[in-house]
Amino acid sequence: MARTQAWRRYNWRAIWLSLAYAVFLIGAVYGFKHELIPGALKYPVALLPALPIIGLFISMGRYLVEEQDEYVRTLMVRQTLWASGFALSAATVWGFLQNFDLLGPVDGYWIVIAWYFGLGLGSVANKLTLGDGGC
């Protein structure tokens, strides 16, 4: 991936959001484990680690808007399409296998992990078809 200004800004946002995720997750786990959180606050505290993850998706959207190099943007759009296709397909397959009691339930946030794995698949697809791996 060419290191454009928009890409550098995206990277900085991703680093800060990842740090926020780690802090919120550790804090929430600690708070729940030691029963420090009163009932009314349990929902917002449990949702705190989700916010930076949502921020990562928003950040990706901002990157696609800010990227001025149209070819580099195309590479990332292709990667995100691969990621979305892979994550949605994985969720669909798992859902049916679970419906027929062939697999157990999984935590919903695994879809995010599948999506990021799909970004990697998209990078491989770009490399194979265009000779450029993207990020």
Place this chain on the structure above:
Amino acid sequence: MENRLKVLRAHRSWSQQDLGERLEVSRQSVNAIETGKYDPSLPLAFRIAAVFGLPIEAIFSTD
């Protein structure tokens, strides 16, 4: 679509990086356009034409 980008660039002794800087795109983009892996948008095609001082049809043609 075919293009004469590589020839025109070579006549001016510009590297892909040089052309990329003039067009405000990455070297990667110039390479993709030159090798026919990516067709530029109309605005970028106009920028390319302006950089070489040629009409678009003198640079790009259909297969």
